[in-house]
Amino acid sequence: MARMIGYRHFGGVDVLEEGSVSLPAPAEGQVLVSVRAAGINPVDYKLFGGLTRPLEVIRTIVHPSRWFARGKERPLRGVGQDFAGVVTAVGPSVNNVCVGDEVIGLLRAAPWSAREYGALATDVLTSATNVVPKPASVSFDVAGGLGVAAQTAMGAMRSVKADAGDIIVVAAAAGGVGGLVTQLALARGATVIGIASPSNADYLRSLGAIPVSYGESLEQQIRDAAPSPVTAFIDCFGGYASLAHRLGVPGERVGTLVPTPAIALRRARFTGGRDGKIADIATVAGLIDRGTVNLTIAGTYPFDVEQVRAAYTELMGGHVRGKIVITIP
Numbered sequence: 399m400a401r402m403i404g405y406r407h408f409g410g411v412d413v414l415e416e417g418s419v420s421l422p423a424p425a426e427g428q429v430l431v432s433v434r435a436a437g438i439n440p441v442d443y444k445l446f447g448g449l450t451r452p453l454e455v456i457r458t459i460v461h462p463s464r465w466f467a468r469g470k471e472r473p474l475r476g477v478g479q480d481f482a483g484v485v486t487a488v489g490p491s492v493n494n495v496c497v498g499d500e501v502i503g504l505l506r507a508a509p510w511s512a513r514e515y516g517a518l519a520t521d522v523l524t525s526a527t528n529v530v531p532k533p534a535s536v537s538f539d540v541a542g543g544l545g546v547a548a549q550t551a552m553g554a555m556r557s558v559k560a561d562a563g564d565i566i567v568v569a570a571a572a573g574g575v576g577g578l579v580t581q582l583a584l585a586r587g588a589t590v591i592g593i594a595s596p597s598n599a600d601y602l603r604s605l606g607a608i609p610v611s612y613g614e615s616l617e618q619q620i621r622d623a624a625p626s627p628v629t630a631f632i633d634c635f636g637g638y639a640s641l642a643h644r645l646g647v648p649g650e651r652v653g654t655l656v657p658t659p660a661i662a663l664r665r666a667r668f669t670g671g672r673d674g675k676i677a678d679i680a681t682v683a684g685l686i687d688r689g690t691v692n693l694t695i696a697g698t699y700p701f702d703v704e705q706v707r708a709a710y711t712e713l714m715g716g717h718v719r720g721k722i723v724i725t726i727p
Contacts, residue, residue, distance in 0.1 A: 435542025476516025
């Protein structure tokens, strides 16, 4: 039996609970992974907070057995997408990993879909196409928080065609995704102006970025900091499409991870994981292995429901530098 942390109804962190699930042997193209670390992301608390409520209503109408389900009778929905661990079993036709391999994984799913299984579990059964080899030098903590951040960052970079010589503004540049975007852009030879809180200014400077602070003077700060006109804008926070437009950035070179009405008005791109690939995780892991970039770990919490609730509480508070990871013994 695998232990997992999930939710049966929507609400705050108090809805999270621990349960168990019996996982079958891997089928064609599947792998079973013993999880050592799992990252948490904002989409997680949006899911257990009610993002999929309309779909749950439809599912309940379609399945009469759910009409009167209460408490423990309701299915336990999984939480989390990022994970890293060791392969313990493989199904037929799996040829990219073997039993005993250390891997980095991502449970890919549409953000609005309810998940029967999540990465916050002692064991994960998933398609072999959802895992890539973990370099030996990359710790399980870093690997466990890498999946979403790597795929999202690479997808955003791909969407706005970020390259050498660009002057790129990154909003939420000190976060888990923003920090990677910043480093990836710098590694390609771009100049990065990072929007973050004043407390993260030194951190951004240490990466090689030019920090600017949130506030009424943000536009002028960017203009003063930019050595030449801004050519691309990656918004990892949401709500900056209009600012990018005022800075003269063409809509096709503005990417945001959070959809808003201004995106359509400014012809900006809703990007991130949708433009990413599983291979991007291997690419970023390789860059970490070579010391070109790093994934900052904001903190680790043990696999315990109270500790997981505390981890999400910290994440929901905002201004987290890097990723929060749940460690599983």
